[in-house]
Amino acid sequence: MSEDEEKPSVDLADRNVRIGGAPGSGGEFQSPFPDQVLENVLENVLIFLTSRQDRNSVSLVCKSWYRAESMTRRELFIGNCYAVSPRRAIERFRRIRSLVLKGKPRFADFNLMPPDWGAHFAPWVTATAAAYPWLEKIYLKRMSITDIDLALLAQSFPNFKELVLVCCDGFGTSGLAVLASKCRHLRVLDLIEDEVADDEVDWISCFPENETRLESLIFDCVDCAINFELLEKLVARSPFLKKLRLNRLVSIGQLYHLMIRAPQLTHLGTGSFSHTDIVAQTDQEPDIASAFSACKSLVCLSGFREIIADYIPAIYPVCANLTSLNFSYANITAEQLKSVICHCHKLQTFWVLDSVHDEGLEAVAATCKDLRELRVFPVDAREDSEGPVSEVGLLAISEGCRKLQSILYFCQRMTNNAVIAMSRNCPDLVVFRLCIMGRHRPDHVTGEPMDEGFGAIVKNCKKLTRLAISGLLSDRAFWYIGHFGKLIRTLSVAFAGNSDMGLKYVLEGCPKLQKLEIRDSPFGDSALRSGLHHYYNMRFLWMSSCRLSRQGCQEIAWRLPRLVVEIMRGHTRDREEDEMDDSVEILYMYRSLDGPRDDAPTFVSIL
């Protein structure tokens, strides 16, 4: 964080010196009133306050504190880019160095929202370019960014240091090229799960020729060919590089060459971990194991996009130090996993494919006693496919990894008992996301709904803030959530519940609820009404394919004028049906200080 390096800004220091001096002695006008003194003192103290929740509280004390806080806030966090206009944000906060912006709701990731819905970065980059010339960091999640936006960014912020783009789209390699060439102080360029268009521009070649200050270069989602020689040279002239995540077009032979140039890496994404084509004549088998041995600081390993199992042993030398391992693109067997995981005693974060079966998870449970986060993704992400993992794996994990805090588990079959066991064995759970891929699947042993399992989770895991439910669920499950889920902030519901009561239980029972996303569940207007007391406290509510009517949504919009109520059709529906139908396919609503947005596409109606 730049805060550690910088002293309080020059303005403030000057102010202190000039207290009591003659007005007009240069710089800002100084009033000798004691209020001003207090405000200056406060500003100097507030520099050290970084938590935005604390800052929000500070700003509510009185006007003086509000002013002081707004002058000293360095990081601006906007959880919904439409909750506030850029103009309002920059009017209040004058000295921002770091901007965090989040756009589309999460269900947009799964094609539930028609494309071109919004969340454009353009108005923000335009406004901040003028207002925050000293901006250093930008973090964007689920925003639509164009190459023009990136070009404006690159030329507007001479001190720009860090860009992190997560789940964004709309730009291509030509935008990256401009960034690389113009941002001379760039330390971090992290592209995570973005959709990047291939403009056939060799953006790697655009980094300046001299030594770079790069500390982190993550581009595993950029599926575009790069000039490897230039990448190698870039790595060679980046002595501060600690994090490097390659895309799947980098072969294992190329990886070897990069690793021997950067043994100081702490985070490595290995690229394909395979040969990209026929073994070349001149290439010998790369001694990839020795390259790993040389990377003594490696703690986080990912990639393995097209893994050749023969090369797995190459990573043994680093396993003992790994705290994070991402095998979620590696279609490996239980045996192949076991050979690795048995060395990973320090592992805290583990992402894997269900190709390892329950047996693989049992091996994880046996070794990774410090595991905090587990994600198990499906190789075959369809409802009716074979399920290689089940309640057996979940149970094993719960028994072996008692410190578990976060789990995402995709499976085809589950039992209440296993989920209940996890609720008891892992009391530190903060995030519990279980996805039983077959819709409405009951407990496959007892035939009962999964109510009791999820009920146990909300009851026993007292720190739980995020929950995703699935399987056959009645209103009972929602009663449990409303009754016990007092800390839940994010709730994800799909194909669940019997009646409006389900949603009512949650809206009335969960005071901390911030983000609620629901699809294909039988909740109607009456249920929607039951949340009127709470919607201003939420970041958003998403309901798709439920039982809402336009009338019901309109009522909410009337009753809560500061709520933006968007209704839209999914992209599978015809236009002609729109006029006839009173039913609402997608409802997306959120609080906003600045009223409805002006960039809504035609398929969105704002009530």
Next chain:
Amino acid sequence: MERTDTYERHHLKATELRLGLPGTDEPQKQSPATASIKSNKRALPESAKDCSSNNNSCASDVKDGDCACAPSSKAQVVGWPPVRSYRKNCFQQKKNEPDVSGMYIKVSMDGAPYLRKIDLKVYKSYPELLTALENMFRFTIGEYSEKEGYNGSEYVPTYEDKDSDWMLVGDVPWDMFTSSCKRLRIMKGSEARGLGCV
């Protein structure tokens, strides 16, 4: 967790009418208790475009006891399961291959200082494979004939099969070869007597 009988009877019974999967080709592997759940599912609009129902979609409407029109089999619902398309697509094509990690086998040549590895998957036929081997090791193989093997060649390609026997390359159909070949050895012709060479 307490459950009153009435609650259970009312709600659980209600849920009994709920669904199994929206019609699949394979028989359901479900316990008998769930067998009755299969019917009466109201289809979702995405998965039942031909359904005459215009109602707003909903997973179930058990109170009415409506019977859904059967959704088309294998119809996948939009955005379900909630896996990002990038991830889904990564494994689509790979699913169809029997051996995901490529079929790399060692190739040794008599007299060469070190071995090589090739991916058999890359080749579609014997001529392709043999040409690649010729290029890799810079030698020539003669023509193959069933009767006489690689007559007149300085070198002869052989392979070790699943039973650990050393066989002449070219005798069996290509697919059978790729599935049984464990490693390749390019033998000197002089040693290859008995494998069909003169």
